[in-house]
Amino acid sequence: MTKQTIRMGAGSGFWGDAMDPAMEMLEREPLDYLCFDFLAELTMALLQRQKTKDPAAGYVPDAVAYMKAMMPLAQRKGTRLISNGGGVNVAAAARQIAADAAALGLHGLKVGAVEGDDLLARMPELLASGLPLAHMDTGATGLADRAADVVSANVYTDSTGIVQALAQGADVVIAGRVSDNAVYVGPAVHAFGWRRDPAHADRIAAAVTLGHIVECAAGCTGGMSSRFADMPAMGRAGFPILEMDASGDCTITKTRGSGGRVDCDTVKEHLVYEIGDPREYLMPDGIADFTTIALAQVGEDRVRASGIRGRLPSGQLKLVVGLRDGWIGESMAFFPWPDPYDRAMKAKQTMLERFERLGLAGDAVHFDVIGLNMLHGEAAPRMSPQDANRLPELGLRCAVRTRSAAEADKVRRAAANLWIMGPGGTSFGTPIKPRPVVSLWPTLIPAHWVEQRVTMVEARQ
Amino acid sequence: MTQQPRQQAADRLVADIAYVRSGDKGDVCTAGLIAKRPEDYEALQASVTPDAVRVLYGGWLKGDVQCHRMDNIGAVVVVMRGALGGGATQTLRLDQTGKSFGHALLRLPVAAISREGGNP
Numbered sequence: 001m002t003k004q005t006i007r008m009g010a011g012s013g014f015w016g017d018a019m020d021p022a023m024e025m026l027e028r029e030p031l032d033y034l035c036f037d038f039l040a041e042l043t044m045a046l047l048q049r050q051k052t053k054d055p056a057a058g059y060v061p062d063a064v065a066y067m068k069a070m071m072p073l074a075q076r077k078g079t080r081l082i083s084n085g086g087g088v089n090v091a092a093a094a095r096q097i098a099a100d101a102a103a104l105g106l107h108g109l110k111v112g113a114v115e116g117d118d119l120l121a122r123m124p125e126l127l128a129s130g131l132p133l134a135h136m137d138t139g140a141t142g143l144a145d146r147a148a149d150v151v152s153a154n155v156y157t158d159s160t161g162i163v164q165a166l167a168q169g170a171d172v173v174i175a176g177r178v179s180d181n182a183v184y185v186g187p188a189v190h191a192f193g194w195r196r197d198p199a200h201a202d203r204i205a206a207a208v209t210l211g212h213i214v215e216c217a218a219g220c221t222g223g224m225s226s227r228f229a230d231m232p233a234m235g236r237a238g239f240p241i242l243e244m245d246a247s248g249d250c251t252i253t254k255t256r257g258s259g260g261r262v263d264c265d266t267v268k269e270h271l272v273y274e275i276g277d278p279r280e281y282l283m284p285d286g287i288a289d290f291t292t293i294a295l296a297q298v299g300e301d302r303v304r305a306s307g308i309r310g311r312l313p314s315g316q317l318k319l320v321v322g323l324r325d326g327w328i329g330e331s332m333a334f335f336p337w338p339d340p341y342d343r344a345m346k347a348k349q350t351m352l353e354r355f356e357r358l359g360l361a362g363d364a365v366h367f368d369v370i371g372l373n374m375l376h377g378e379a380a381p382r383m384s385p386q387d388a389n390r391l392p393e394l395g396l397r398c399a400v401r402t403r404s405a406a407e408a409d410k411v412r413r414a415a416a417n418l419w420i421m422g423p424g425g426t427s428f429g430t431p432i433k434p435r436p437v438v439s440l441w442p443t444l445i446p447a448h449w450v451e452q453r454v455t456m457v458e459a460r461q
Numbered sequence: 462m463t464q465q466p467r468q469q470a471a472d473r474l475v476a477d478i479a480y481v482r483s484g485d486k487g488d489v490c491t492a493g494l495i496a497k498r499p500e501d502y503e504a505l506q507a508s509v510t511p512d513a514v515r516v517l518y519g520g521w522l523k524g525d526v527q528c529h530r531m532d533n534i535g536a537v538v539v540v541m542r543g544a545l546g547g548g549a550t551q552t553l554r555l556d557q558t559g560k561s562f563g564h565a566l567l568r569l570p571v572a573a574i575s576r577e578g579g580n581p
Contacts, residue, residue, distance in 0.1 A: 041487070042550050137487045137542065224560075226480035226495075265480065265495065268534045272493020274484035278531050278538050291533050325551065366546075366553035375556050378519035379565035399553035439551050442487060 003032075006191045008184055008242045009255075011070075012036040012083070013217030015043060015060050019069065021218070021239040025255040026073055029241060032191065034074065035183040036083035037215045038063050044177055045322030045438040047087035048120065048152040058089030059096075059174075067172055068100040075106055075171065082162060082173040082183045088152065090115045090176045094457045097172055101459035109459040112165025114175035116452035119153040119319065126153075126449070136318070136442040143321065143441055151438060152322035155445070158284035158313070161452035162186030168456055177320075178284075181211025184242065185285045192246040198312065205288040205310020206248030212281065212288075213252060213270050213305070214240040220252065220270035222260035233259030238301075249306040251298065262301040284318075284447075287311045316444040325439040326363065327402045329411025330432045332370065333418055334395040336425045341388035343423040344369055344396040350421055351398055354414035361407050362400040370395030401437070408434030476567035479505050483563020488524075490544035492563030496535040506530060507572040509537050517569060518544070521562075539566060 009031045011022035015038040026034060038060040051058030063085020074081050086093045094113035101109040119126060127133070127144045134141050154177035163186050165173045175183070188207040194200040213220050217239045222231035231237075238258025244250040254262050271290060275281055278290035292309040331351075335343035348367055355365070368374035371394040372383060388394065398415065402408045412431050419428065475494065478501035483492035494509055496502040511526035524542030531538060545559050546552035556562055 045550075137489060224482060226482070264534075268495050268536060269480060269482045269493070271534065272495065272531070272536050272538055273482050274486060274491055275493070275538060276486070276489075276491065276540050277527075278529050291531050293533060295534065328553065364553060368555065374554075375561040376565040377521035377554070379517050379521060379568065381568075397555060399555075401551070401553060437551050440487060440548065 003191050003246070005243055005245050006032045006187060008032065008187055008244065009034045010214040010217045010240045011066070012038060013215065013219055014038065014040060015062055017217055019062075019066060021237060021255065021258065022066065023070065024258060025239055025241070026070055026077070026079060028255055028257065031077070031079045031241070033080050033082055033187040034070070035187070036063065036066060036081070036085060037180045037183060038083060038085040039087070039177060039180070041320060041440055042438060044088060044154045044320070045152040047089070048322065051088055056089075056092050059087040059093035060085035063174065064093055064096050064100070067097045068104070071101055071106055071109065071172065072104055075109060080166065080171055080173070080187070082187060084175045084178050084180070084183055086113065086174040086176045088118055088154070088176065090174055091455065093174050094455070097174060098457040098459045102461060106459050107461050109171045110169050111457045111459070112168060112170030112173045113455045113457060114161030114165055114173060114178065114452060115455070116161065116450055117155045117157045117177040119155060119449065120150070123147070123150055123153050123321075126445070131445060133443045133445070136444065143443070146323050149323040149325065150321055151324055154320055155450050156284055156318045156320070157450055157452055158182055159186030159189055161454050163190045164452075164454045165456070166190040168454065170456065180215040181208050181283060182285060184211030184214065188244055196312065201286060201312050202309050203248035204286040206250065206308035207244070208281065208283045208286050208310065209288045209290060209293060209308050210242050210244065210250050210252070210305060213267055214242055216270060216273070218260060219273065220267055221254045221262055222266055225266060225269060227265065231261055235259065248308060249304070252303045252305060253301055262303055264295045264297055264303055267295055267303050267305070282314070284313055286313050315447050317447050317450060319443050319445045321441040321443065322438045323441055325437045327405050327408035327434050327436055328399055329402060329408030329434045330397070330399045331411055331415030332395055332397045332429060332432070333415060333422065334370070334393060334427045335423065336427070337390070337392050339389045340391055340394040341369070341385050343425065344394050346423045347396050347418055347426060350418060351414050354417050355410065358410045358414060360400065360402070360410045360414070362402050364401045366399045368397040370397050405434050405436070473571040474567060475505065475508055475569045475571060478571060479567070481563055481567055483559050485545055485549050485559040488543055488545050488548040490541045490559035490562050492539045492541070492566055494537050494539065494566060499535055502535040504571050504574050506537055507574045508569050509539060509566065513569055514539060514541065514566065517565060539563070
């Protein structure tokens with residue numbers, strides 16, 4: 001019998017998020033599903049690099065650690081755990097979770113591994129296919145010319161595999177690059193028996209929208225808020241919970257007794273986050289029209305979302321190819337009153353002279369004055385040198401794009417030279433190591449290139 | 462060089478009438494501006510235009526700008542292309558993901574709107 005309402009918790013908004021709010025939610029709240037997003041655009045390339053060094057790596061370590069910490073209580077409470085933390089080595093993550101479950105005495109626990117998003121091995125075939133593979137943002141073509149630089153290739157996949165794993169009885173589902181909101185759409189499709197047909201398009205669009213609202217966890221419960229001053233106890237912010245009906249209508253709330261807040265404005269703040277045209281929020285599970293959502297406060301920390309409309313997906317999927325693309329060297333130094341602006345300008349001049357002496361070959365050199373224009377650049381109001389010199393302190397940041405790590409390291413060296421060659425009073429933090437650049441090439445491919453696979457792994461004695 | 466147009470008589474800034482949240486998608490910065498009060502929504506729409514946004518950011522914004530209305534929640538979504546110095550993974554800026562970048566929109570002056578609420 002299908003349920004009329006399900007409760008889904010958001011357990012993580014990114015790799016590096018706090019674990020205690022998810023644990024607190026699991027302890028205090030009845031939940032059918034606790035869902036975790038661990039992946040950002042760059043994460044797949046980072047994980048692929050780790051896997052190159054160690055074939056057993058390539059998943060998000062936190063994803064496995066979270067499951068280990070939460071499986072015992074989740075099993076007792078009947079909460080199923082779903083994440084996309086499998087990264088580029090879903091099978092290894094699933095095996096580790098099953099081994100941890102066995103060690104915890106959770107014999108018979110089933111882990112569903114959802115794969116199929118990783119097209120790295122098929123890139124030669126894809127590049128030879130005749131597809132344009134145009135860059136979605138710039139329209140550029142010529143990806144094939146960069147074949148030697150490809151480090152990762154993952155498709156944002158829909159919730160089909162998650163639904164399948166749940167149908168096969170998975171207690172824990174671990175996927176690769178499913179869309180962030182697929183970890184919420186999947187349980188809804190499974191629990192309510194929605195079909196991927198026009199009659200269910202609005203309901204799936206509702207789940208896509210609500211998944212978007214909660215996928216950054218505290219992002220809709222007071223985190224990142226313009227009203228930060230009004231948000232209580234954000235250090236113990238509650239993560240959000242969706243109480244979703246089979247109709248797709250939903251109440252958004254959060255862990256009882258936790259910090260933060262849920263009101264129409266905290267929900268709106270996240271609804272508008274990182275979207276393009278709000279009438280066409282394109283996801284592999286469906287296309288949602290965010291201009292159709294109606295929000296109403298229906299209780300303390302409870303917001304009702306209803307009326308969401310949408311369409312079935314287009315049949316094209318977003319593939320993001322990671323390309324090795326040089327290095328960045330970066331430095332920061334800080335200067336005290338009096339005349340912090342003049343000190344910063346002298347330090348900039350000295351660094352440029354050092355770059356010349358060191359023979360730095362950079363593609364681009366960028367300076368910011370920290371405290372004046374680092375965040376808003378030309379949109380920051382200009383301050384006269386006289387006024388800037390009266391400030392208590394300023395900083396100078398430098399970043400240089402280079403082709404090699406050795407060139408990027410010259411930025412660190414030039415900044416270290418400032419320790420004695422620089423203006424009086426110059427203060428430094430820890431030197432910043434050069435970092436490799438992976439540029440991302442998002443493109444569209446026909447959905448038939450991707451076939452999700454589900455493998456069940458059982459915790460055995 | 463010094464310019465402080467802010468406190469001229471009754472001048473209001475978008476900061477006075479809207480909340481903002483911004484982030485990234487590649488080299489695109491997207492910012493949602495939400496009217497603090499329903500009665501400020503039309504003024505917000507009138508104030509945040511592609512031209513005004515381009516002028517504000519100058520050389521830090523290379524591509525085109527679109528402003529999308531969300532009448533249902535009293536918000537405008539600003540999509541700025543070529544706004545992040547190449548995108549989070551390649552940019553030489555500190556604010557790689559545009560979390561701060563969009564807050565500069567709060568500096569736009571609030572445009573006067575007619576009593577009829579007309580809005581181009």
